[in-house]
Amino acid sequence: MTAPANQALARPSGPKQSLRRKGSRGSILADRAATVVLWGTGVLVLAILGSILLHFALAAWGVVSPSFILDDPSSTALGGIMPVLWNSIYMLVLTMLIAVPVGILGGIYMAEYAGENAVTSAIRFAEEAISSVPSIVVGLFGLILFVDDAHWGFTALAGALALTFFNLPLMTRLSEQALRAVPQEERSASLALGATKWQTIQHVVVPLAIPGLITGVILTAGRVFGEAAVLLFTAGVGTPPHYNFANFDLLNPASPWSPFRPATTLSVYIYKLNSEGLGAFKNQIVDGSAAILIAMVLIFNLGARFIGRLLTRRLTAA
Amino acid sequence: MAQVTTATRLTGLRAAPGLRERLDIPKRVVFLAAASMVAIVALLMIFIAWQGIQLFVKDGVSIGEIFSPTWNPLADGGPQFGFLPFIAATILVTGGALLISTPLSVGLALFLSEVAPNWAKAIVQPSLEIFVGIPSVVWGWLGITVLVPFLGKTFHDPFVVSLPVVGQVFSVPGFLTGFSWLAGSLVLSVMVLPTITSVAYDAFRAVPQELRTGSLALGTTRWQMIRHLLIPSALSGVLTAVVLGMTRAAGEALAVQMVIGNSPSMPAAITQPLTTLTSQITLDMGNTVFGEPWQDALWTMSLILLIISVTSVVLVRVINKRRMGS
Amino acid sequence: MINGMRRFSALAIAATVVLAACSASSTPSPAATDTPAAPTAMTSAAPSAAGTVNCVTGSITTAGSTALQPLIQDAATAYDAACSGATVTVTGGGSGTGLSQVDAGSVQIGASDVLANTKLATPDADTLVDHVVCRQGWIVVTNKDVTGVTNLTTQQNIDVWTGVDTNWKQVGGPDLPIVLIFRPQGSGTRATFKKIVLGSATEATGGQVLTEDSNGAVTTAVTTTNGAVSVIGFSYYNDPANKPLLNGLQLDGTDATIANVGSGTYKLAADGNLYTKGAATGLTAAFLDFMMGPQVQGTIIPKDSYGPVAH
Structure with a gap:
């Protein structure tokens, strides 16, 4: 304890002490004011978010319906968003098919193997560099690599690969965090039992990290769902044709299952x-689509929390 | 560390490792996965740099020329590729966004780390995550349907124009629409708010609890503690937060492009339409063909964006190293 | 060196994605089916005409001009309805993108508002074959508050767009500053407007000038900005969502109508060009034929506010 505090404790109680403890009138006022201001920031942010959610809830009222979600754009006067919603989900799955394994494996390296050396710091630098590169630059990189030089044209695959580039650092970092959160004793116990390092990772560390890994997957997925600048230059912009879901020919660009088609x-x-829309209901369709996009983001976020919590509880209980 | 030595000792007890174990294929696989990011970054830098220098190498534009204030690819006397308006606009729009967002975000981070009771945290923190998740096109759409018309009205409102200082800002002659530097900065400020807040929050949480209790025991108020102890000791973390927010803001394309008005002129007033590097790329990429000097200029702009982001990564590292050092 | 880079990238891609070789997006099977397709979704074209649709199975992609995109989209939908087994995927991206992509062989059809030789270097431009499928017209529009102005002559347009006139009262309108909303320099709209109306005059720059990159953004900007003026395509002007919000102007006293574009009296118009790399074959040829056929020329083109091309 420092001297003034000791003095304060030692002195008999009186008006002086309360002044010392609480500070001067001015500093009390400043403290009160600061508290009010800081509370104000919290309230302001909630108010902004609340009004945005309310705005889209009201705007989507009367637009979003089962037919809006499940129909083709040309099917009704208002039009549906089924093909683009399908493409979002398709792109999400395709991206995650590449990004999740690579990201988790990379996370395993960073959490379990990486030493303090130049290679590790190069990887860390790359990780930070990609996550700070503007999404439009990643999109342009995809444009030149896949669309132009490889002559693929605008394809879902080009988009998914560009999105993978964009999201790999996040996936790797979240995986690494999840794996590092596993207590060191678990590893030593397994190693003490004679398991190899890889066996330990495979059978002890990764299973224990699953809640965190799943949270990472869902958070990354949420970002894929909302990304546009990357896809503008890689996956193409247009109203999709009528999709025939019975066509499973993956090499046929007409099949909605094919990665070799614009999406x-x-x-x-x-x-x-917004830029080239036509039709009397253009704004309503955008409002409805935006509402669905926000709803998906909410679902991904709440889902990540819920599943993470559920799995943690179940795994720790077992 | 102790565990590792135990493990090493234990392996000594086992039979000598076989070929498979010595090759350690899993280690190689996970290493490749992690190293793929280095490959991606290297490839990305090579490609963007290669395309970015074509303007100088192939089209014979000098580096000095791109810092001229005139952008006119269709000029009668040959194209003029001056990036200065876009670079200035990128700096100013980003700066405006940070000016609005930093106090708010740092305040929010302080609120979360020092003031908020648990129930308030339980509401505000998930809200911030939702904020992060709102896609940039949705921000742009909100900007173009709500913010821009509102600002447009405000710029004209007789009452606003009659106000002392504010009125002078809004009545600068010629600035008539809601599409503006201000609109771009406002949209960006909300978009970077969660980034700055979360990094600053981590910085505040990293300040040891004993320092707080010690200070409060000395009889300081909470605000005095925050001002004289917490902010100084978390300053480098807050700085990191601002740099990260800046990177995000400078690189944002669609939301800004939708609200900024895209006028390639030198910035003069906050109510004026501008064009940033990202919005000019978005605007022109589709109208130019591959290999044309005009498109090469756009690639040079992307190279500038890339340099900005890599610089900021280095900057954050320097700041953090200093923090570790002190 | 460029070739070297390209080979390098091709190698890199081949290494990462083995499927790259299979990704050529066109797999048109040239076997044309002579059986008349069931004209299920045909709107009002004569049945005999509809029966002549040449159906080829396969899949092609178009990219390019956003001004032509609504027309190609509607034609693709109609072709799709007439011919099962054929998919025409329509993407936008801008005229430059369309030319780049068709030149690179990434798409089968590149749509452009401007001629290929104004954009591409000669050897590349010469390998592209132009198919003029429609006429497209543009109209000068203003915010509704510019009352009393119904016509601008070519000279008045030059004065307005070069910044000589800065107030609507100078051209017979209200006392209201003029806000110019340009399209980006590279856009077909701006190029056509400059060529036909402004000629060699230099467009105004500075703080009173906005640039919006698309018909939609331009429409939003004009409707929300007092005294704003811009140029948009007929299809966007005649859209029921936009028309009531805009004040469309005559040019040199001529109404901006498709009929006047067709007769040549309304001059702010240009060809809609669809480019193929070399002569069109397979589904691409069939689709281009379909675009020249009676259903597109007679029904879809007028409905979407384009002008048909005379045979």
Whole structure:
């Protein structure tokens, strides 16, 4: 304890002490004011978010319906968003198919193997560098690499690969965090039992880290769903044709299952409608689409929390 | 560390490792996965740099020329590729956004780390995550349907124009629409708010609890503690937060492009339409063909963006190293 | 060196994605089916005409001009309805993108508002074949508050767009500053407007000038900005969502109508060009034929506010 505090404790109680403890009148006022201001920031942010959610809830009222979600754009006067929603989900799955394994494996390296050396710091630097590169630059990189030089044209695959570039650092970092959160004793116990390092990782560390890993997957997925600038230059912008879901020929660009076709996602569709949209209900369609996009983000976020919590509880209980 | 030595000792007890174990294929696989990011970054830098220098190498534009204030690819006397308006606009729009967002974000981070009771945290923190998740096209759409018309009205409102200082800002002649530097900065400020807040929050949480209790025991008020102890000791973390927010703001494309008005002129007033590097790329990429000097200029702009982001990564590292050092 | 880079990238891609070789997006099977397709979704074209649709199975992609995109989209939808087994995917991206992509062989059809030789270097431009499928017209529009102005002559347009006139009262309108909303320099709209109306005059720059990159953004900007003026395509002007919000102007006293574009009296118009790399074959040829056929020329083109091309 420092001297003034000791003095304060030692002195008999009186008006002087309360002054010393609470500070001067001015500093009390300043403290009160600061508290009010800081509370104000919290309230302001909540108010902004609340009004945005309310805005879209009201705007989407009367637009979003089962037919809006499940129909083709040309099917009704209002039009549906099924093909673009399909493309968003398709792109999400395709991206995650690449990003999740690579990201988790990379996370394992960073958490379990990486030493303090130049290679590790190069990887860390790359990780930070990609996550700070503007998404439009990643999109342009995809444009030159896949669309132009490889002559693929605008394809879902080009978009998914560009999105993977964009999201790999996040996936790797979240995986690394999840793996590092596993207590060191678990590893030593397994190693003490004679398991190899890889066996330990495989059978002890990764299973224990699953809640965190799943949270990472869901958070990354949420970002894929909303991204537009990357896809603008790689996956194409347009109103998708009528999809025939019975066509499973993956090499046929007409099949909605094929990665070798242009795929306009919901986010890109919003951008397209804003810039080149036609029709009396253009604004309503954008409002409805934006509401669905926000709803998906909410679902991903709450889902990540819920599943993470559920799995943690179940695994720790077992 | 102790565990590792135990493990090493234990392996000594086992039979000598086989070929498979010595090759350690899993280690190689996970290493490749992690190293793929280095490959991606290297490839990205090479490609963007290669495309970015074509303007100088192939089209014979000098580096000095791109810092001229005139952008006119269709000029009668040959194209003029001056990036200065876009670079200035990028700096100013980003700066405006940070000016609005930093106090708010740092305040919010302080609120969360020092003031908020648990129930308030339980509401505000998930809200911030939702904020992060709102896609940039949705921000742009909100900007173009709500913010821009509102600002447009405000710029004209007789009452606003009659106000002392504010009125002078809004009545600068010629600035008539809601599409503006201000609109771009406002949209960006909300978009970077969660980034700055969360990094600053981590910085505040990293200040040891004993320092707080010690200070409060000395009889200081909470605000005095925050001002004289917490902010100084978390300053480098807050700085990191601002740099990260800046990077995000400077690189944002669609939301800004939708609200900024895209006028390639030198910035003069906050109510004026501008064009940033990202919005000019978005605007022109589709109208130019591959290999044309005009498009090469756009690639040079992307190279500038890339340099900005890599610089900021280095900057954050320097700041953090200093923090570790002190 | 460029070739070196390209080979390098091709190698890199081949290494990462083995499927790259299979990704050529066109797999048109040239076997044309002579059986008349069931004209299920045909709107009002004569049945005999509809029966002549040449159906080829396969899949092609178009990219390019956003001004032509609504027309190609509607034609693709109609072709899709007439011919099962054929998919025409329509993407936008801008005229430059369309030319780049068709030149690179990434798409089968590149749509452009401007001629290829104004954009591409000669050897590349010469390998592209132009198919003029429609006429497209543009109209000068203003905010509704510019009352009393219904016509601008070519000279008045030059004065307005070069910044000589800065107030609507100078051209017979209200006392209201003029806000110019340009399209980006590279856009077909701006290029056509400059060529036909402004000629060699230099467009105004500075703080009173906005640039919006698309018909939609331009429409939003004009409707929300007092005294704003811009140029948009007929299809966007005649859209029921936009028309009531805009004040469309005559040019040199001529109404901006498709009929006047067709007769040549309204001059702010240009060809809609669809480019193929070399002569069109397979589904691409069939689709281009379909675009020249009676259903597109007679029904879809007028409905979407484009002008048909005379045979």
